[in-house]
Amino acid sequence: xxxxxxGTLLSILLLTACANNxxxxxxxxxxxxxxxxxxxxxxxxxxxxxDGAVLSFARDSIxxxxxxxxxxxxxxxxxxxxxxxSPFGSADxxxxxxxxxxxxLELLKNNTQVLWGYADGTGDAIRLTIPQYFKKYVYxxxxxxxxxxxxxxxxxxxxxxSKVPSVYANNSFVQFxxxxxxxxxxxxxxKSLLLVFKQQQSKYYLVAVIHNKWKI
Numbered sequence: 001x002x003x004x005x006x007g008t009l010l011s012i013l014l015l016t017a018c019a020n021n022x023x024x025x026x027x028x029x030x031x032x033x034x035x036x037x038x039x040x041x042x043x044x045x046x047x048x049x050x051d052g053a054v055l056s057f058a059r060d061s062i063x064x065x066x067x068x069x070x071x072x073x074x075x076x077x078x079x080x081x082x083x084x085x086s087p088f089g090s091a092d093x094x095x096x097x098x099x100x101x102x103x104x105l106e107l108l109k110n111n112t113q114v115l116w117g118y119a120d121g122t123g124d125a126i127r128l129t130i131p132q133y134f135k136k137y138v139y140x141x142x143x144x145x146x147x148x149x150x151x152x153x154x155x156x157x158x159x160x161x162s163k164v165p166s167v168y169a170n171n172s173f174v175q176f177x178x179x180x181x182x183x184x185x186x187x188x189x190x191k192s193l194l195l196v197f198k199q200q201q202s203k204y205y206l207v208a209v210i211h212n213k214w215k216i
Contacts, residue, residue: 055151057204058174058195059144066139071130075105079198079205087137088120089161089192089212091168104130120215137211143193146176156192161212164194171198171207188214 065073078101086096097116099107107114108130116126116133128136148155154162155177164173177192196208 052151054172054197054204055149055174058197059149062195062206063139063144063176066134067142067144069131069134071108071134072105074206075101075108077204077206078104079200079207081198081207083206084196084208084210085116085133085138086208086210086212087117087126087133088215089156089158089210091161091164091208091210093167138193138209140211141178141181141191143176143178146178146193148177148179150175150177154194156190156212158212158215161192161194161210164196164208164210168196168208171196172204173197173208190214 062074062077065071078099082098082100083104084091084093084096084098086092090096095117097114106112111129111131113127113129114133116128116137118124119126126133126137151174152165152172153175154164155175173194173196175192175194177190179190180187181189191213192211194208194210194212195206196210197204198207199205
């Protein structure tokens with residue numbers, strides 16, 4: 001009788017020990033799972049989404065205004081550092097024309113001629129009003145229907161405009177590009193328009209308008 005009692009007690013003790021052992025393993029697994037979840041690196045921002053936002057803004061806001069010739073509306077997107085205009089692909093903040101928002105509006109209002117630079121090949125002074133300049137050296141073709149577009153990547157063949165990423169290293173840019181219009185010219189009539197944007201909080205400001213085409 002006594003031996004049976006000891007046997008029963010021993011069985012109970014063994015079962016209790018096994019249960020406790022399984023519980024400890026489960027707790028360790030739970031702790032390990034929690035540690036893995038806590039140490040998971042933060043999700044990275046999807047650059048594709050950002051690039052798409054910049055492209056949509058450039059096309060839907062800026063190019064729409066240019067096509068409609070609503071130049072005063074563009075002034076809403078000129079920030080504190082002004083806006084640079086380049087007729088032939090260069091991005092030189094010391095040589096290209098830079099206008100503040102107030103200067104842009106004043107020149108537009110008074111229809112004043114501005115010295116924008118010098119013509120390629122001839123070296124003649126480019127003196128035009130803002131509407132004249134946009135017609136000849138900004139929106140001279142329907143860039144809204146450009147055959148190729150890119151974000152933060154230069155796609156036209158000119159080496160001069162390839163300096164844009166270094167000049168505006170902390171900004172985003174969108175390029176609209178036509179590889180040509182007449183097959184007889186074998187691509188020598190290509191044109192592009194590159195828009196540089198600076199983001200401040202949730203708003204984009206237009207800081208450079210760089211027109212480009214094949215040059216002599």
